[in-house]
Amino acid sequence: MTKGLSRRDLFKTAGVAGIAAVVPPALGQQPEILAPPEANDAPAHQPDNLAAADVLFFFNDEEARFIEAVVERLIPADPRWPGAAEAGVLYYIDHQLASAYGAGGRMYLRGPWVPDAAPEQGYQLRFSPAELYRIGIEEARAQIRDTTGSEFWDLTPAAMDSALKDLETGRTQLPSLPAAVFFETLLANTIEGFFGDPAYGGNRDMVGWRMVGFPGAYAAYLEEVDIYNLEYLREPVGMANQQARLEHIHDHH
């Protein structure tokens, strides 16, 4: 049992509204809020050893605050299972947007552009995912400030959900893009971040996998697949688990 302040405790303390406090500072700065670990303890986040997982490459602090608040409404914490914020989904999305995915790699992004395309024709905006987020966040925040008088992250949970519903249904009109396209992208990326391999920065402590009982990347079920109703209790393992990797290689070669 970890006695030091865990990431989960941090979120419980800070709450969604105080999330800016845990957005990591720029590289080289010392974060101030983590308590020093006790002897023989192994906290997940060493203050002097920030991994790339805790660095924001794409979002500025206000964008991060917006996204962190949104993803926590899309997949909120419940008494048993953490939500998207604690699962690191902000960092997952940030890292994706800073990568080839964000840049629109493997997308066909040549014109001409027809913005009022039939939905059956799929995505027809000229924006890469990174551009979609930058514009979507800016315009959604402005729209929410106009209608509520405050930033999204300062709203009550019910008011946040109402604002998100307006984006989802297109009741909210944004100047540069259909609100629903931005919402659907954000929802899809949030689910990816909650259930994807932890190596990508989300699904921290494999909470998404633990919640549903998915055993992760190391997988061979030849002996179990026809044992019906088997309660499969193996601890999940991600791609970065070196011990599991070595055992797996040993098993199969």
Place this chain on the structure above:
Amino acid sequence: MVLRLKPVDVVLVGGGLTAAIVGKELAEAGQRVVALERGQMRQTVPDFQSPTMHDELKYDVRYSIAQDVSVQTLTFRNFPGQQALPMRQLGSFLPGEGVGGGAVHWNGQTWRFQPEWFRLRSWVNERYGEDFIAPDVTIQDWDLTYEELEPHYTFFEQVMGIGGLPFEEGDEGNPFEGPRSQPYPNPPMKTAQSGYLFAQAAQQLGYHPFPVPSANMTRHYTNPFGAELKPCMYCGFCERFGCEHYAKASPQVNILPAALANSNFELRTRAYVRRIEWDAGSRTATGVTYADAQGREVFQPANMVVLCAFGHHNPFLMLKSGIGTAYDPETRRGTIGRNYTYQTMTGVSVFYDGQKRINPFMGAGALGTAIDDFNNGSLDHSGLGFIGGGYVSANQTNGRPIKYHPVPDGTPRWGAGWKEAVRRHYNSTVNIGFHGSSIPHPNNYLGLDGNYTDAFGDPLGMMTFDFPHNDRVMARYVTEKVAEIARAMGGSEISVGHLSDHYSIAPYQTTHNTGGTIMGADPETSAVNRYLQSWDLHNLWVMGASVFPQNAGYNPTGTVGALAYWAVDAMKNQYLDNPRPLV
């Protein structure tokens, strides 16, 4: 400035399944063969190894071993007259790129088409009368019978190591399958609980369940070429992934090693074919022009050109090369692009709400239990208002949770209610799929789009497709039958996924794109003859599912493989010594 290479006997466009089949056989017949693959070399070791191959985000969500549409895509519309727009990211289907093509990331469900499919027009006319179907149902005979193709189905099954249960061995096989000369080379896969529950209910309702025929190995297997395969581990990372275990049949495991051992065969990667060159005087293809890795334009002369690219790429290539007459939906004349078809997919989920542990992550691409009672040849269509049909199956291919998190109808799409429903139903849901046929319609075709270009400056292909009336009626009928089975499976509730109002290019449905260079007896209504030889240029041949006059209610790969062996047999035994039109 075009770089002109030394001529070869045969050039193959593509480095996937049919190129491996044709390349190996023609090289062994003494032909100097070059296969041109637009992607990279890929091998089980080191490219498909765990743990990095077990990455749902990279392979399943971002489609990283499928076609890169930033280089070349197609435009899409539902009907003539609508403006076609580019498919800007993959979705509905996932053509492969790289050696092995789509037969690397396929699932391995390997079926034979029922005999009726091959003479569908004649069969419908004989059985139901000429007035049974509407004039816009443009089904055709293949000019090839199941009996002619049967030995090639058998050989393909042996090459790939297909596991299954033939009907002859008892009552648990598929009683609706055509006659087979040999049993499957391997026993069927195990039965997961999802398949067992489906089979119990189906049997109770009088249907005939059996294990899905599988290219995931069920034991150690050595194929006729000496390729060694290992048993499937049921890892649940199959479709959209390469197999780390040498357990899923694929070109680089089953066929290419034997082809590459022959010095007559060369596999040239990063060669993106742009045009077939041909001579109007002699009415023969003279070779192909491709962009090489440096971007140079290269002409590879050849005595014979075989198109082995994915389904719709073959007709697009012929259109870009000006071969044959482009199909025109207004006049309904022309053959290249005609009868583009797809697949009609629906599904029903059964929720056990904690009463069963399904363990959906224990899966394999072809792990499933099917019934064939609703396929075309199994049904009496009298009074039903449609022709065609398809198989129904409970497959358990994966429980990868980004994409797989079934929830009942009426569940919120996000928030606390959604999260709780996902937690509750992930491990206790069974999914049944209907794999329906696709009947051609005069408005569904492939053409070229002058408004958009690919990375080489060539026009994009254009797809016009919507679900025709026949298939909507068929899907409604069979899906309601599937719902009856689902209700008999003892869950707490079911969700029925009917066919959507219109076909959409966005959500994944299946990579079974068929038609466009169809085979037949009449050059006015088909692009290739019964040997898959172009009616226009006798030394141009077309492999793959683009030759299907209509798509059957089955996965196409078994028939694609059998047709390739059928065609290569004609090349070797009828054509090479005396090149000419064989029909």
